Amino acid sequence: MSEGLAARRAAVALLLEATGSGRLLSDILADPTGPLAGLNGPDRARAQRLTLATLRRIQPADATIAPHIRRTPAPLVLAVLRLAVAELAERPQDAHGIVSEAVTLVRSDPKSTQASGFVNAVLRRISAAPVTLETQRLPVWLRRPLVQRFGKATVKAIEAAHLAGPMLDLTVRHSADTALWADRLGAEVLPGGSLRLAPGVQVTALPGYETGEWWVQDAAAAIPARVLAVQPGESVLDMCAAPGGKTLQLAAAGARVVALDASGARMERVRENLARTGLQAELVVADALEWQGATGFDAILLDAPCSATGTIRRHPELPFVKDPADLPGLVALQSALIDRAIALLRPGGRLVYCTCSLLPDEGENQMAAALDRHPQMARDQKAVAGWPGNWDAKGGGLRIRPDHWAERGGLDGFFIGAMRKSA
């Protein structure tokens, strides 16, 4: 088998699953029986890289393929064509090998072998001229509300940020050690204190991983806990806690943390993360809407389930697998969780509501509606002060977009709203 064939075959299988199964690529990659099973380390890395590169270019790849075909080919053949076109755009000097391996892939599968001549003809025609791919556009259901909220130029900048992919960000357990770990790891210190490394390193091999001196957490995802600014000894509820990045921050700040999540399987990740970092929290597996536990918390962090549309740069398959019909249900759940959080807060207590969504209905609008429903809650302007001006902190909320900090490598999209209950 040629050097790249195993990786390309796995990449095609990953592409088919990521676009057809509704499962997130990260879950498929972690599946021990999934398409990466049996591959050696370099081939796994290569398959993963090829898959991500293709998912970031599906729509422009399809536009390049379209003039050369009369009808949409079978899923496997289409996946091979998409992969090859994405590779041709990236490495035109390897056109011969890319086309020949695409043909071999199709020929070696009994279900598609008769399409090998077709694939050969299409790719030869495409590779006859330089392949330049436009930036992938978001699907209409997502693009439209974003254009309405941010304007066309900003949406284009967001789409460009999605093409670049994420950096590797770490949160240091003891913030006083930030400079020390930045030095040891050769990392940049971001405003707010996250450390930033170039992607592609093996995280578990870095110094400090084993002893839990830091954990992986996108710079934007680290901000909600910083906005909540818990003090040692405060009682804090992390209401949708798993896998636990924010629980670790709250515990590291010295708060008495109850970490609650509806998913027992995901809560295991919180348990592992606490064990690795030597931090402590009380873990509760329950539906937050029904949980009858403690009340009167000093502070609550509600990182609600959402469309996750702020994380497309790390999950490029999201626009293709998310069903917009799920959105109203998510928005209703977020609003019920906010109501529950407010009921669990003591008078004078603080609430940070956040989602890794770009959609105003899961962010700004959700917070405005909560304030209308609960006159005892007010925007906590002070809590969000000090972050960059273009993060729109005016209404007690931070709107973070993937195109922000472009010169530093961007960050995930998030909405972070800070509220306070009247005393």
Ligand SMILES: C[S@@+](CC[C@H](N)C(=O)[O-])C[C@H]1O[C@@H](n2cnc3c(N)ncnc32)[C@H](O)[C@@H]1O
């Ligand atoms: C965005 S994730 C939380 C990420 C987490 N805060 C972190 O920083 O690692 C949302 C979580 O909400 C949980 N969830 C969804 N519905 C819930 C409910 N009704 N009650 C409690 N947790 C819920 C999901 O299981 C999921 O783990």
